[in-house]
Amino acid sequence: MKLGDGVEAAIHCAATLASVDGNSTMPGAALAEAFGLSPSYLLKHLNQLTAARILESLPGPAGGYRLARAAEQITLLDVVLAIEGREPAFRCGEIRQRGPVKIDASAYVKPCGINAAMLKAERAYRAALAEVKLSDIVAEYAAEGDRRSYAASCAFVERHQRPQKSASSKQT
Amino acid sequence: MKLGDGVEAAIHCAATLASVDGNSTMPGAALAEAFGLSPSYLLKHLNQLTAARILESLPGPAGGYRLARAAEQITLLDVVLAIEGREPAFRCGEIRQRGPVKIDASAYVKPCGINAAMLKAERAYRAALAEVKLSDIVAEYAAEGDRRSYAASCAFVERHQRPQKSASSKQT
C-alpha cells in the first residue's frame, strides 16, 4: 500500500502541460527543472504517460511533450494507472486451496469473499480518482492557489514552451 | 499501488482464527500449514497483527494465536493497516516548491489540490474496507461457500485448536 514517488511527479507534470498554449510542447528537461527532479529519471515516467496515450512526444530541437487530448478528458485515475500499472493492488493468490484443506477444483468456482471485498474497496478508490479531471486541478490552482505562485508557474511555462507549426489532434 | 503478499495471508489467518472456539488458540505453524506458507515468515505477519492488538499470542506448548476481540469488532481495514502501515499510500513531497518556481513559504500554506484529491480517494478506499467486518467474511463463507470446503476448514480448525484453561479478556 505504497504509491511510487513517480506518481506525484507525473501528475504535476501533466498539470503543468495542461497550461501550455494550444499545440506547443515543453521539453522534459524543463519539467524536471521546474520540480527539482532528475531529468533522466523523469523521462522514464513521462515515457509511461506517453505509452498510455496521455502525453505525446515530439523529437527534435523544438520537440518536447504535450497532452495527447484535452485536459477535461484526462483524469487522475488515468495518470495513476499509467504509472503504477493497471492491475489491482490486491491480487488473490488463492492460498486457501494451497494447503491440506484443498478439496477439489470444483469447490473453488466462486471467488473468495476476501478478494471480492478488497476489489470492491479498490473500485471505490479508482472511482474517486476518476472523478477528478486534470482541468479541475489546474482550475482549482488558478482560483484558490496563491497568486504569486500561480504567476510564477505561468511565467515558467511561458518561458519554456515551444510553439509548433503543424497542429496535431489536440483540438477538441 | 501494490499491496504486499502478506495482507492476503493475514486476512485468511484472521478469518480462520475467528472460527476457533471461545478462548482456544491455534499455533502459527498450523496456520502456515493450512495455507501452504512458510511458517517462519508467517509469524512475522502474525506478529504485526499481535502488535496491532488484533491477535494475542500465548507462549508455551499449548500456546498459539487467537483473536484479541470479537470478530464483529475487527474490520478488514484494521488488518490491512496493521500489515501495510497506517500512513497513506500517497505522500505529497511538495515538489512544487522544490524548483526555481519556489517563491516563499507563505505561498504554500494550503495543501496542494493534488494531495487533497489523492487523500480523498484513499479515504474512500479505507471507508470501504472499514465496512467489512471479519464476522462478515466468515458468515459469507459459511453461507455461500462450498459445503465441502467449509467442512474441511472446520475440521482442520477443530483438529489444530488447543483449548485454554483460564479465560483471557476475550469475552465482550
Place this chain on the structure above:
DNA sequence: GAATCTATACTCGGATAAGTATTGTCCGAGTCGCTGAGG
C-alpha cells in the same frame, strides 16, 4: 538569389547500475506440560 545538401545540436528512448523495501530463513528466550522422586 534560391534551392538543396550536409553537419549540428537538441530531443526522446531504451539499456544499464545503485539503493531500498520486501520476502524468506534461522536461532534464541520464555513458558507450560510431563515424568520422576520424595513425603
Place this chain on the structure above:
DNA sequence: CCTCAGCGACTCGGACAATACTTATCCGAGTATAGATTC
C-alpha cells in the same frame, strides 16, 4: 496416594541473509534547424 521439583518440548519473538522492485543514471537513435554550397 499426593505433592513438588526437574527436565523436556513446544511456542513465539527478534536478529540475520536473499531477492525483487524502485530509483537513478548514462549513452544511443532520431529529427528539425542552421549554415554552407551549388545551380
